[in-house]
Amino acid sequence: MTTESAPRLLDDAALELSSVVANNAMNRGRGLSGVNSYARELGFDPYRRLAQRLRADPDATVTWIDVCCGEGRALLEAEERFAQEFPSADVTLIGIDLVGFFRARPRTDRLRLITASATTWAPDRPADLVTCVHGLHYIGDKLAVLTAMAGWVAPGGRCAADFDPEEIRRADGSVAGPAVLAALRASGMTFDRRTHRLRGEGPRSPRFPAAYLGADDTAGPGYTGQPSVRSYYAW
Template sequence: MDAAHLLADPALEASPVVANNAMNRLRGLRGPNSYARELGFDPVERLRTLPSVPSWLDLCCGSGRALIEAAAAFGDRDVTLIGVDLVEFFDRAPGDRPLLVAESVTRYAPGRTFDLITCVHGLHYVGDRLGVLARGASWLAEDGLLVADLDLAEVVTGDARALRRDLRAAGFEYDARRRRVVRRGPGAAPLPYRYLGADDRAGAGYTGQPSVASHYERIRTPSGASSPACGA
């Protein structure tokens, strides 16, 4: 890949592949086209087991429909529900929950921790995927769970095996069959990669929709320690 064709975040976020209003627009909380189906668990049922005030951060939330339905399911129970999406095409919530934020997930900083962090098919459109994962790990509560769809074929590092090893070393589990990454519990999880930019001409991913290829350089100091990297 010619580095001249790699886009920095401002140009990438203006790309029609990224700044679309279709991703996650119709996906609700439960049912055939839902978060429960994609994640393999019902987020509300998981959060209901928590004794304290539960919290859910949904990155690349689309219309926010799943969070709005979650707010209704919780009823009067105190709960924190936040959705973040680059494009402000949110459904109208009947009350003051959830909080829906129009912002790039690569710049968003919540200033708090969460019991559940999800990104359902959103990283396909993000440039610095690894940076988002590393930062997300630092936002997890003590028993928190991060789940995101991640296709490693769209993360170009020059060494796919090393990338899987580095994800494991940083505390992430990767399910190659489901193309899903999971992190349990908080921690600083910098990954030894320098983000170079993204290619919005990568074509369709495994979902059949156009996606973005993220390019990285793997970096190590002579001693083997990581130099400044994703999430540092």
């Protein structure tokens, strides 16, 4: 049954040129802690989590990958704090953003700020922390990116992201959220409906019986109040 008029579906190349995807009102300038911060959005402080591991094992290697990092402010702040507290530790910080308007250049080789699409980029090693703060709202094939992010996590690591199941649609426009959440939970990931926080501990392999059809950037505001992108799949 058709629940809405057929949307204009864009492929990744067209979607990435959309002004909605380049929205600078979401994650562009969010810091590590405080009112407008990663700690508030994710429900934990990324720096404290990684620092705790280094305190327990000074010889540990820690890696944080932040997808859709915006200006990279949180990573730049983390870079500075690691330099002060753990100057000799093996720390890798990686920020990926499609727009690439970073607030500053990295101060050390611990930090890499990369202009790339989250749909095609991949790390060269697993990470202790993989995050995406309000970035999935602007990605076309959200399920592919979620699957990739969950698989980038090292044993004992964590994947955490803001996620809106309402943005996942079937070909007829109906919401596919329940099927998506069932697949995520079957893989061992958790989702908090109140906060819209998705989390996975350790590497996970969610499987979705769906084929990506394209995305609609004219759907209007999501739960954040900002315009977002609906992603359509054949199930």
